[in-house]
Amino acid sequence: MGFPARYAVRPHVPDDAPAVLALVEAAEKVDVGEPAIEVEDIQGAWARPSFDLATESIGIFHTEKDGTQTLAASADVFKGRRAEAAVHPDHRGRGLGTWLAGWVEDCARGRGSRLVGQTAPADSSPERFLRDRGYHQMWTSWVLQVPGDRTIEPQPLPDGYTLREFAPGDERTAYQLIEDAFNEWPDRDPTSFEDWASNIVLRPGFEPWQLRFTVDPTGTPVGVAFTILAGTTAYVDQLAVRRDERGRGLARALLVDAFERGRAHGGAVSELSTDSRTGALGLYERVGMVVTQTWRHWATNL
Structure with a gap:
């Protein structure tokens, strides 16, 4: 799909970790009520020898009026099976989530996977998106x-x-x-x-x-x-x-x-x-x- 004006796509680089943290925090604040992620979580995940940042991650960046770029959406796929994808609340409703889902599925398929999924907050916008896309529920997780x-x-x-x-x-x-x-x-x-x-x-x-x-x-x-x-x-x-x-x-x-x-x-x-x-x-x-x-x-x- 073509993106609205002022959006660009590229794989992540290690220096993007703080931007991904800010994105996920903003999404979790809306979807869960409070963020539960540290930049070390992202750095540790990206450091896995089985993960290739250049081919198994993607970022959608928005160019602001002053020329600076902000991260609007992001996704990773680990071992062709587990995805972590998020769209910033300020950029939802523009087709970015649909594009990310297609990218996640293509990435997993390209690695020989027959199944790919993501864990989403219950009764949230991301969960409704996955359900409406035809995903099926596998298990429930709880934070205590x-x-x-x-x-x-x-x-x-x-x-x-x-x-x-x-x-x-x-x-x-x-x-x-x-x-x-x-x-x-x-x-x-x-x-x-x-x-x-x-x-x-x-x-x-x-x-x-x-x-x-x-x-x-x-x-x-x-x-x-x-x-x-x-x-x-x-x-x-x-x-x-x-x-x-x-x-x-x-x-x-x-x-x-x-x-x-x-x-x-x-x-x-x-x-x-x-x-x-x-x-x-x-x-x-x-x-x-x-x-x-x-x-x-x-x-x-x-």
């Missing part, structure tokens, strides 16, 4: 929060089990614990160590306190939690316990520990997300967390 004035009761560890933070050399252990647990989900593509590391231990600003292990009496790590501090929110991004060690309260102990560590580093609010593939929503609600956002994943066959 521990209000600032509420605490989760500590979970005692079994005898001989301890908690400790990341130390150099723990990278592969953390990766395997998370990868083994997450691969139990349906419709989940395995993640390479290199892709995982770009968003965790190689994430800009990473500090050892963010990655915590629960360790069995032999000194072997059997569970892990990764926490991101986003402004004043401590967000538990990944949490996993080895299958044969579940049912001992280790996940809850890691969760409480992560929230406490986050608060110690300035996190006034504690959050995490889960989805319908895990069956963990009830667990988090029972420990005092409340749902603050609902998202749904929509996909289309190519």
